[in-house]
Amino acid sequence: MNDPQDDLFLRVRAVLTAAGFEEIATGAEGVHLIHRARGVMVGWMPTRISPAPRRRGPQRTRPIQADLPGLRHAFTLALAATLRAAGLTVEAHDDQWLLVLDTHHTPG
Structure with missing residues (x-):
């Protein structure tokens, strides 16, 4: 018999993978x-966010914040x-x- 928690985990993984949000290995x-x-x-x-390419203007001299709240x-x-x-x-x-x-979880 399948465990509902394992089924949910596998379903979440499949939904996200199908949408392009693949799970990453621990620590990455x-x-x-x-x-x-x-x-x-x-x-x-996120551990690193690359800056968007700029067409013109001065180069950015300060590092980009690794965890932008809006992003x-x-x-x-x-x-x-x-x-x-x-x-x-x-x-x-x-x-x-x-x-x-x-939805099958009942508090112990």
């Missing part, structure tokens, strides 16, 4: 999935929209993590 930048009692946590861990928010919204469009129930946690709820 990118989308992360973590098993939790209530479901699956989904988050994005993180937009990425999290895109992840949530993708998961919700697949029929999954999603809770936002601090604009950094999403919890995809296991």
Whole structure:
């Protein structure tokens, strides 16, 4: 018999992969999935953001911030929209993590 938590984890992974948000290995930048009692946590861990190419003007001399709040928010919204469009129930946690709820979970 399949474990509903494992089924949910595999479903979340498949939905995100189909949308182009592939899970990244532990310790690397990118989308992360973590098993939790209530479901699956989904988050994005950027380590480096490349500057957009500029057509003209002075070169940027200061480094780009590695974690732009607006970019993180937009990425999290895109992840949530993708998961919700697949029929999954999603809770936002601090604009950094999403919890995809296991609708079969009963608190112990």
